[in-house]
Amino acid sequence: MTSLPSNLPKANQAIPEYDSVYKTCLRVERALSKLLAEKNHEQKTQLTTDLIYIRILGYLLHFIPSHTGLDSLARQIKECSGDNDLLQLGQMYYDKYLRPFRFNRGRTSGSSRSSPISFDTLDDMMTAYLTGEATPVSFATAKKKALVRDGFRCVISGSYDATSLRASEQLRNKRLAENPVPELVPTQCAHIFPTSMHKDIPLGSDKRLGVSALYTVLERFGYTTLSEELEGEKIHRLENVMTLDPALHTFFNMLELWFVATGESNQYTIRSIYGTELKYEGKEVTLESKVDGLPLPSPAYLAIHAACAQVAHLSGAAEHIDKYDRDMEDVMVLSPTGESAGLLDHALRGLQIAGY
Known part of the structure; x- marks a missing residue:
């Protein structure tokens, strides 16, 4: 969890409405930090959670990738009648934006170890695929x-x-002709928006309502067509998928790695929570299709994922989610004295996201 910077990025700070509500976030963060230093363990747990909520709002003002979204968030913050309303707004973004992206993302799939059909030529294989x-x-x-x-x-x-x-x-020979010879791995098909958002979700179900809540948040950010673009099996559209190494796929799914647009068409800088410990930190990649007519991963989808990843990491939300999930796995019986109340509340809200 990282304290909010004293200022917004220059482009955002130049807009008075954004700067004003960001100062509100800074004020609440300072007040919570002061209280945190004075309180006992039980009170510190709630104050730490509140700090995460206010930092979510602050970091959203840094990373929301559209002016429409920034305008909407600034209005929401301004309309809050007090600090408690602000914290509830932060919790809403925690539950409706960050957790759905992260929920049930730990498992990755898509690599195939079955014996493949052999093809006479690379063109034959591409045609078949x-x-x-x-x-x-x-x-x-x-x-x-x-x-x-x-x-x-x-x-x-x-x-x-x-x-x-x-x-x-042919593909084997192509690889061996490169210098240095690239590694071979069981690659996986990575979805930017997770398949769990639309897998077998009946109309009117609680989980469908949870997905709708996420889309409502994203509509406020200016992305008004996402629910139609990704409805049902369209979650598998090429704009929402890419080929990744299994380890990088896991990092991407866990919001620990993201793509930052450079300003050049379909060019991105790879960033992660691991900094230079990750081999590919700072690497510039250009996404391109080797075959005409196949859509590339959507810059908008990648921007939404990148904003979510950065806000989740810097605010402490990702660590918070992981901690509660680990605690739920470890706790067999809830405490009769009420010490597990926060754990139970977090679990119940997670079940709502899952549609139970």
Whole structure:
């Protein structure tokens, strides 16, 4: 958890409405930090949570990737009648924006270790992978088409997909001709918006309402067509998927790695919570399709993910989510004295996100 910077980025600070509400966040953060230094353990737990909520609002003012979203958030903060309302607003973004992106993201899938069909030529394999619907409506189709578009490689590391190499001698020779020879890994199909958001969600269910709440938040940010773009099986559209190394996929899913747009078309700088400890920290990657007509990952989707990742990390929300999830795994029986009340509340709100 990192304290809010004293100022917004210059472009945002230049707008009086943003600067004014950010100063409100700073004031509340200072007051909570002072109280935190004076209180006992039980009170500190709630104060720490409140600090996370106010920092979520502050960091959103840094990272929301649209002026529409910044305008909306500034209005919401300004309309709060007191500090408690502000904290409730921060909790709303914690529950409706950060947790859905992070919820059930620990598991990754999409690599295939089954024996692949061999192809006479690389073109034959690409043609076979591209056969079918123009917009993927299944995970398997999305993975194959993303592999073709991404050149059968992780878009960050450049490592080749091991299964595809086994299926094509031409692809193997292409890899071996490079210097240095790239690694081979069981790549995975990474979704920017998680598949759990739309997997078998019946109309009218609580989980559908949870997904709708996320889209309502994103509509306030100016992204008014997302619910239609990602409805049902359209979650597998090529704009929402890319090929990643398994470890990088896990980091991406856990909001520990993100893509920062450089200003050049489809070019990004890789950032992570690990800084220079991660080999690819600061690497510039340009996303490009190896085949005409295959859409690239959406810059808007990646921007939404990047904002969520940075706010979750810097505010302390990601660590908070992880702590409560670990505690829930460790606790077999809730305390009769009420010490587990916060844990229970967090768990119940998580179940609402999951649709139970």
